[in-house]
Amino acid sequence: MYENAQYIKNMVGNDAMIRVDISGVTSFVPLDPANTDYAAIMQLVAEGKLTIAEAA
């Protein structure tokens, strides 16, 4: 469900979002534990099932 994850920096250079394809739809997920997409992504990362690329 979550693929091609990459951190995105905001205008002041801090990691602020994760750009990720969710069921094929390119979306931006905030780094907020209350966001259920973020929670699910971090669970996949902890399980070794997803890697988040560093910001370009």
Add this chain to the structure above:
Amino acid sequence: MGNLTLNGATSGQITLAPTAVAGTNTLTLPAATGTVALTSSPTFSGTVTATTVTSPAATALTLQSAGTTAITVDTSQNATFAGTVNMSSSFLRNRIINGNMQVWQRGTSATGTYSSPTYATADRWVYYSAASMTTSQSTSVPTGFQYSLKVQRPAAATTTNNIYAFQVIESVNMADLAGQSVTLSFWAKAGANFSASGNTLYVNVNTGTVADQGSSTGLGGWTGVATPINTSATLTTTWTKYTYTGTIASNALEMDAVFYFTPTGTAGADDAVYITGVQLEQGSVATPFERPLYSKQLADCQRYFEMSYDQGTAIGSATSTGSSWAFSFGPAGFTSGGIQTYYKVSKRAAPTVTTYSIVTGASGKVYSSANAADYTTTINGSGLFGFGAYWTQASANSINASYHWTSSAEL
């Protein structure tokens, strides 16, 4: 003096018995002939125990306190209260949002294999099945409703995985129910080809002890999970209202209401359940469905999901109507642009944001009319009240770009 007994002509009798304590009691019969009833106004101080209080024909029933009428029930059974009605629960009783299936921002029909819980059609309702399932808006309804949610196994399917539709209630909307009795009520019927053994629709209310763990870890995965309502309904093809009561754990901080069935054999055209009028409320009584205005209910749904497309327009459609737009014109070349978007309703949490080209419908894109091309958007920040997006484009003498967007803060 002892009791005074009046014997009737056959076996009936009336006994007047004085109290055993000091004092005087006076029974005054009305000055009337014929049938004796309390048609005048005898003064009585004490407790009346009765199973039914009836007013005479064509006469309103009134109850007084301190010599003043407090409640009047007219001859059409309409009750008027002179003072404030103080209930044990509030008038805003229903903890389910979109229980009458009025709001369908994402669309009115979808088919998919939702191996993780997925929001697809009716707002706030989330679906789950390891096999293909279809959810859609139906106009088959019980009296007083406009739409129902149809949840079905696609025709000719042979998979027999459970098919779920459920709603997760935000912690702030249920925490006060901890330690309380709650009642779940809903209307449901079986489709003409409903295949579940015994026409069984399983009905659960689950709770957990950590706030807002969400749908992805629901269905038994919550911390401290309990199931205060764990039952099933035997459906028929006739709309029927079902009611179940349970007690919520005193440490509950999250809750959902779950419906599911297990199909069997090969699906017919209507291997489905239809559901509407879902209400979850405090107490042990199912009160009539609490009907919100559409605008109020839409706003309640937009706390969790909002979009720039008009209601009824499919996400990803090629349309500019309602899109976010940036425009600037000048002699020099423009190579980048940005748009700030504000929500109509603040979100439950910082939402996941998706932009869509207004021409191709591609996600993660903005369409530049100046360049007649899509460009990749970057979201600068996602907050409860809005987000900012920017992009880099080929040099042009204007910024003239638009995108549609969706923002999801669902549980």
